[in-house]
Amino acid sequence: MADLGRGLVFLAFAVALYGVVAALYGGLAHKREWVTSARRAVYALAALTSGAFVVLEVAFLRSDFSFSVVQSHSSTTTPTFYKAAAAWSSQEGSLLLWLWLLSVWSSLVVFLTRHRMRDVQPYAIAVLMAFAVFFGGLLVFAVSPFDTLAIAPSEGTGLNPLLRHPSMMIHPPMLYSGYTLWAVPFAFAVGALAVRRVDAEWIGATRRFALAAWFFLGVGIFLGARWSYAELGWGGYWAWDPVENASLLPWLTGTAFLHSIMVQEKRGMLKTWNASLILATGTLAILGTFLVRSGILDSIHAFGASTLGIPFVILIGVMIAGSVALVVSRRDVLRTEHKLDSLLSREAMFLGNNLVLVGMAFVVFWGTFFPLISEAMTGQKQSLGPPWYDKYVVPLALVLVLLSGIGPVIAWRRATPKNARRNFLWPIVTGIVTVIVLIPFGVAGRPWALLMFAFAAFAIGTITQEFARGVRARRAMTGEPVPLAFITLIRRNRRRYGGYTIHVGMALLFIGVAASTAFQHVHTVELKKGQSTELGRGYVARYDGPTSRIDVTKNGVERLVFGARLTVFKHGKKIGVLKPERGYYPIEGAPFAGAIGKYFEGESTSEIAMMAGVGRDVWSAVTPDLDPTLATVKQGDAVFKGAQGKMDQQEYSTALGTAIRGLTDNYAKSAPPATFRLIVSPLVAWVWIGGLMVFLGGLICIWPTPDLAHRRATAGYAARVARDLGRA
Secondary structure, three states, rough: HHHHHHHHHHHHHHHHHHHHHHHHHHHHHHHHHHHHHHHHHHHHHHHHHHHHHHHHHHHHHHHOOOHHHHHHOOOOOOOOHHHHHHHHHHHHHOOOOOOHHHHHHHHHHHHHHHOOOOHHHHHHHHHHHHHHHHHHHHHHOOOOOOOOOOOOOOOOOOHHHHHOHHHHHOOOOOHHHHHHHHHHHHHHHHHHOOOOOOHOOOOOOOHHHHHHHHHHHHHHHHHHHHHHHHHOOOOOOOOOHHHHHHHHHHHHHHHHHHHHHHHHHHHOHHHHHEEEEEEEOOOHHHHHHHHHHOOOOOOOOOOOOOOOOOHHHHHHHHHHHHHHHHHHHHHHHOOOOOOOOOOOOOOHHHHHHHHHHHHHHHHHHHHHHHHHHHHHHHOOOOOOOOHHHHHHHHHHHHEEEEEEEHHOOOOHHHOOHHHHHHHHHHHHHHHHHHHHHHHHHHHHHHHHHHHHHHHHHHHHHHHHHHHHHHHHHHHHOOOOOOOHHHHHHHHHHHHHHHHHHHHHHHHHHHHHHHHHHHOEEEEEEEEEEEEEEEEEEEEEEEEEEEEEEEEEEOOOEEEEEEEEEEEEOOOEEEEEOOOEEEOOOOOOOOOOOOOOOOHHHHHHHEEEEEEEEOEEEEEEEEEEEOOOHHHHHHHHHHHHHOOOOOOOOHHHHHHHHHHHHHHHHHHHHHOOOOEEEEEEEEEEEHHHHHHHHHHHHHHHHHHHOHHHHHHHHHHHHHHHHHHHHHHH
C-alpha cells in the first residue's frame, strides 16, 4: 500500500513537470498539439493524486500503523468518523489534500475552457502545473505521507482531541478548496497578462471559480469560528490568531476583486487594480498555506516547527516578483477605458468598498506579522492583541457596512438627487428609527455598537427595498403570487439578488459581532455544590453537582469525562439546565504514564454547554477539581505496576476497568468544587444566521442559469472561436 502511494505521488510530480514544459512549449511555439497534451496531463494529475489520496484514507480507516503518519495521528480507539478526517490533520496529509484539490479544480477549469482563450490557456496551465510541481516536490523530496515504520506498533498515538469535532471533518477541506480555487483566476490572470489580453473575457471564464474560492474559503473560516466557540473553552469565535488571520487575508482581497471586476465589465475601468488584486489574492492564499507549516508564528492551528518554511518563502518571493513585473510591464495595455464621472456613482462606491477591504487586509497583515517586524527592528518579539485590531478594524467595518447599503442601489456613472432620494429616503429613516428604539436599552453607552446597528439597519433597508421593488415589478408583468414572483426574480438574476442576499447576511453578522462583544457578561468563578452565582441581565446559575462517565469504542476506552450540572434561572424562574464537561484522553506509548494515570497525562478538551437563542446565548465551560482524584490515581498506578506479571491479561484488564469505573463514580459522589467560565452573550446567533445567509447568497451567485448561459453561448460562440483562432 505505501509503495503504491509513493509511486502515485512520484508519477504525479513527473506528470506535473511534463505539463509545465508542454504547456510553455505549446504556447511559445504555437503548437496546439502540445497544449492539448498539457491539458491531458492535468487530467492525469487529477487521477494520480486521487489514487494516492484514496490509499492514504484506506490506511487511516484500516488503522494501518505501519504508516508513520497513521501511527502518529490515529488510534484504534479513534471513532471511524474522525479517522477519515485524521488524514488531513497531519502536515503530510494536508499537503496531499492540497495537491489533490488543486488537480481537481485545474482539471475542471481546463476542461471548461478548452475551446476558449486559446492564447491564454497554455500559460494558465503552466502556472497551475507549476503549483502542482511545487507541492508534489514537497511530497516526494521533503515530507511523504507514505513513510513507513520498520516495526508496526499495535496502537497509535491518536488524533488530537481538539480536532474531534464535526466541523473538523469539513473545515480544512473547505479552507484548502478556497486556497486552491484562488489559483485558477490567478493562473488565468498571469496568462492574460503574458499575452497582453486584458479584456474582461478571462474574468468571465474564471468568475465562478473566483466565487467558489470566496465561498469555500468563507465557509472554512465560518466553521473555524464555530469550532472555536464550541470547542476551545474560552467563549469566543475569533481570537485574531495568526492562522485565522492568514485565511482572512485572501478572503478580504478576494471580496474586493469580486466587487471591482463588475466595474471592469461594465465600464472597462480598474484593469490594473483588478489584475493586482487577483495576483495578490493568489499570493496570500499561498501565504496562508505557508503560515500553517512554517512555525514562524505561534498558533494553535499550526503544525509547529517545520523544514518547509524556506521552499514556501522562495515560492512566495517568486510570485510577488513575477506579479509586480507582469503588472508593470503591461501598464500600457492596462489603461482604463473610462474615467470616474462622479463620486456619487456605483463605480465610486465599489472603489470605496475596495479601499476599505484592502485597508482591513493591511491592518490584519500588519498585526499578524508584527512579531516578526518588531523582532527584526528591536530584537524583541512583540504581539498585538485584540484591542489593537479592534481599534482599526471596527471603524473600517462600519464604513464597509454603510457602503454595502449604498453601492448596490446607487446609479452608475452619476447619481441624481431624485434618484438618491428615491433609493435612500426610507433606508435612512430605518436607520434613524433603529437608533431611537435602541437608546432606551442602554445602547448609547456603546457608540461604536450603536453606529453599527444603525448602518446595518440602513443596509438591510436598502436591500429589502430592492427586493420589494423587484417583486412588485415582477407581479405587475406576470401576475404571479408574491412567493413565486420572489423565487423567479432571484432565479432570473442570480448574480444581482445573490449579492443582495450576501449583503443582508453580512449586515446581520456584524450586528451579532457588535452586540456579542460590546454587551457580553463574562464570569469565572469557583462554586461548591449548591452555590449560585449571578451572571448579569437577571441570569443566575446554580451548581447542582458533578457528573462523570467513560466513553468507550469497540476497541477500548476513548476518554474519561468529568463535568457538572448547572441549573439556570432568569428573574427567579428556571429556564434550563447546562451540563459542561471536560474530556481526558489517554496518552499512548509514554513510559512515565501509569495504567490509570495515562488517562490524565494526555490531552484534554473542554466540552461546552449552552442555551442558544436568537436573543441571547448562555454559555458555560467547567474545569473540574481533580486533585483528590489524582492522589487516588497515583496509588492505583503503584498497585497495577506491582500486579504486572502476576495476573493474566484478562484478569488485569478486568481489574483495570473496575478501577477506572470506581474512580469516575467516586468523583461524582464526592462532589468536589469546580471552576466555571460563564458567559451571557447577546445576539451571537445572529453571527451564525448572518453567515448562513451570506453563503446562501454565494450559492445563488455560483449556481448557473442554464437558459441564460445557453443563449449567451449560442450568440457569442462563433465570434469567440474566430477571435481565438486568429490569435492562436
